[in-house]
Every structure is written in structure tokens, then in C-alpha cells.
Amino acid sequence: MVPFDVYLDVSRASPRVMAHLLEPPGLGIRFESREALDQDLSAAIAEHLRWLAMHGHWQAVDGSPGTAVPDTPRWRIAQEVPVNGNFESGDDVGFYEPDSLPLSSAEVEHYLGIARSARDDLLALARALPTGALDWRYDSRSRTIRSILDHVAYAELWYITRVIDDPALANGMPPQIEAVDRRMDASNDPLARLVMVREEFERFFRGLDTERLSRAVVPTWFCQIQTEQWTARKALRRAIEHEREHTRSVLRTLQVHGYGIT
16 A cells, blocks of 8 residues: 655644644554654554544545555655644644645545534534533643634634634624524534534535635734634645544543443
């Protein structure tokens, strides 16, 4: 099998690196060092491929069934990008050569299909939680599960804003997302917010014209780092990576509390 191309963010602030698998999309994972990446990335890719195959989003290039996931996938670094952050919330993430490629409507549906599977998994996980579990956290420095779910929902609005021109914010919110933001704020149910925002997310990206699917934007609003480049392709794949990352966070929190999901 041909090695998977991995795109690497290298922190200028620490030994940390963050690896991204752009195709098939959805894997963005931090490592404390390159040594840790070398040791653990193959297993992370295999886990990602198994998840994609389970949802019908991947099959081997040689045409073998999607469930035929290699135990130790081969990979290679296709591009490295130095970044100023340390891969915490709000830090910058690299822009890679494939991110600049125009998106077709078929590719939008490909991304949205994977995003839908990620959302379905997160919702199913949250709906199966015991009473009180929404307020569990991994440790004293981490978010509660409730906060993680809200973070994922509102981040999805933020990913929409990455491909909107900087607006004149007379009311503090761009008109494209003003209504859904208001409805989300009015709800106290984090699961309802996840459903609301996904409806708007899919509507927005399906509605982008050819020019919007092709161009790059450097947003200077709703962000501290105002030099990061974005395209619709990057916004879609980062939204999937982000949700999968936080689904793993919820699972780790449940494990710490001795609660298993089967």
C-alpha cells in the first residue's frame, strides 16, 4: 500500500507537533515530540481508518473491502509548517498545499458525509451518558463533558466564519449565522445545540458558489491570530478533525470515571 501523506505542524514554542491526515480526512492529533509521533502515529492512522471503514467512508486503494485496514499503515511527511502556537484552543494550525485546491460539490458532500458520521457518533455517545455525567471532567484543568459539547457546537459556527469576508458587525454577528447563533444561545441543551448548528453548517457549505469554494481568506475577526489562511476545504476538514478530537476527549473522561461505552 502507498504510504499515507501526513501534514505536520511544528510548534515554535515547544517540542510539540500536530499531525494531520488530509485524505481520508478527519485525523488531527497532537504529539508531545517527534519521537512520540514516530512511535504512535501509525496506530492512530489505523484507528482512524477503522472508524471511516465502519461508516462506509474508506476502502483500500487496491479495491479491497473497506474493513481491510492495515494494522500498521505506512506514512510519510508530505509537508511541514512551523506555527507559533502550542496546539491549544485558539492557536494557529497550518495551511498546506492541498488546502488551496478548489472544492467540487462532490467533495463538499464527501466531507459532509464524514462530518455527519462524526456528529452521529458524538450525539449517540452523549445520549448514552448516565445522570450527572455531563458535569464530569478529565482533571481539574479540563472542560466538563457539557462544556466540550458546547465547545464543539460553537466552534462549528466559527469554522463557517473562516470563509466569510470580514463583515461590518453592526449587531456583533454576521447575518449568515445570526439566526442560528440566537437559537443556540436560547437553548440550555448542548445536544440540541449540536443539532441546530449542524443543520446550518451543512446548508452553508452546500450553498457556497464556485468562487467561494476556490478562494483563500485571511480572517481578522473572531480570532487572536490574524494571519492564518483559510479555504472552504481547510474549514471542512478542520471541523471534522476538531469533532473527532473532542469525541476522544469525552471517551477519556468517561474512562477516568470508570464508565465504559460499548
